Amino acid sequence: LDFFFAGEISNARHNPAMPELPEVETVRAGLARLLKKNATHAIISRIELTRGDIRKPIPTTVVTQLTGQTILGLRRRAKYILFDTAQGSLLCHLGMTGSWRLAPPGDEREHDHCYLHLSDGRRLAFRDPRRFGLLDFVAPGQDTTHPCLAHLGPEPLDEQMFHADYLLTACHKRKQAIKPLIMDQSIVVGVGNIYAQEALFLAGISPRRRAGRLRPTEAVELVKHIRHVLTAAIKAGGSTISDFRQAGGSSGYFQHQFNVYDRAGLPCTRCTTPLRAAVIGGRGTTWCPTCQR
DNA sequence: CTCCTATCCTGCGAGC
DNA sequence: TGCTCGCAGGATAGGA
Numbered sequence: 001l002d003f004f005f006a007g008e009i010s011n012a013r014h015n016p017a018m019p020e021l022p023e024v025e026t027v028r029a030g031l032a033r034l035l036k037k038n039a040t041h042a043i044i045s046r047i048e049l050t051r052g053d054i055r056k057p058i059p060t061t062v063v064t065q066l067t068g069q070t071i072l073g074l075r076r077r078a079k080y081i082l083f084d085t086a087q088g089s090l091l092c093h094l095g096m097t098g099s100w101r102l103a104p105p106g107d108e109r110e111h112d113h114c115y116l117h118l119s120d121g122r123r124l125a126f127r128d129p130r131r132f133g134l135l136d137f138v139a140p141g142q143d144t145t146h147p148c149l150a151h152l153g154p155e156p157l158d159e160q161m162f163h164a165d166y167l168l169t170a171c172h173k174r175k176q177a178i179k180p181l182i183m184d185q186s187i188v189v190g191v192g193n194i195y196a197q198e199a200l201f202l203a204g205i206s207p208r209r210r211a212g213r214l215r216p217t218e219a220v221e222l223v224k225h226i227r228h229v230l231t232a233a234i235k236a237g238g239s240t241i242s243d244f245r246q247a248g249g250s251s252g253y254f255q256h257q258f259n260v261y262d263r264a265g266l267p268c269t270r271c272t273t274p275l276r277a278a279v280i281g282g283r284g285t286t287w288c289p290t291c292q293r
Numbered sequence: 294c295t296c297c298t299a300t301c302c303t304g305c306g307a308g309c
Numbered sequence: 310t311g312c313t314c315g316c317a318g319g320a321t322a323g324g325a
Binding site: 134 | 318
């Protein structure tokens with residue numbers, strides 16, 4: 001696990017805000033802290049949709065069902081955040097560039113799509129320049145039937161549901177490359193392009209390997225490292241929660257030291273071989289041709 | 294069924 | 310230096 005943090009590598013070339021499970025969990029925890037002060041729950045006094053057309057139109061039920069409700073808790077499922085109330089939940093996906101911030105009076109920004117006004121006078125803003133995010137209403141009891149939530153695989157940190165045998169079964173006779181398979185949210189949730197690459201590096205498995213060719217010992221390693229990278233990233237993200245207020249648009253995200261992500265052509269942190277890059281499953285992928293087979 | 298590709302959208306960096 | 314262009318990504322629809 002130490003190796004994960006080994007290299008002093010800057011990966012700031014691209015927008016660091018790419019919410020996978022750890023980033024979403026960090027945002028969830030930050031929101032939970034804001035919305036429950038001194039054991040007092042926040043009440044939504046008003047919901048303002050400033051622009052309704054993000055990935056999908058924000059339904060009016062978000063406003064009609066949730067206005068006046070008390071936010072009882074914040075949950076994460078896969079890369080979704082759920083604001084729970086007695087009358088249903090606000091479902092939020094950050095997409096690529098989604099963020100929540102406390103927006104004091106006057107702090108209105110381009111690409112703010114929704115304001116949650118709280119009864120204590122505070123205001124939460126959902127901003128998403130690229131509009132890949134999603135806001136929706138989930139009726140009570142629809143947690144497993146809502147279209148966004150119905151076909152999700154197990155949580156990767158759930159050792160009862162996600163383990164080597166499960167992964168091996170999911171891989172059985174599949175010709176698909178292992179990398180897009182572990183990014184498939186119906187197989188296992190929360191693993192995006194960054195952590196898929198990092199986990200495969202740590203497990204010593206080429207992202208191009210056909211899933212059906214995964215050996216049992218490799219499945220053990222892959223599951224272990226998926227868990228490790230996600231856990232380490234959550235732990236690292238946790239330290240940013242205290243800055244949630246000030247952090248604004250980049251709240252909840254953290255700088256990271258990656259072994260392969262965005263390091264194409266640079267030397268492998270383990271063997272110094274130049275890292276190779278290719279598009280796999282439609283996504284940019286970097287790996288070490290020596291360490292990963 | 295399985296797998297792959299295009300699509301959505303904006304910001305940013307590479308390159309001219 | 311200023312401009313254009315291509316690429317980045319999660320989820321999903323549609324095609325092979």
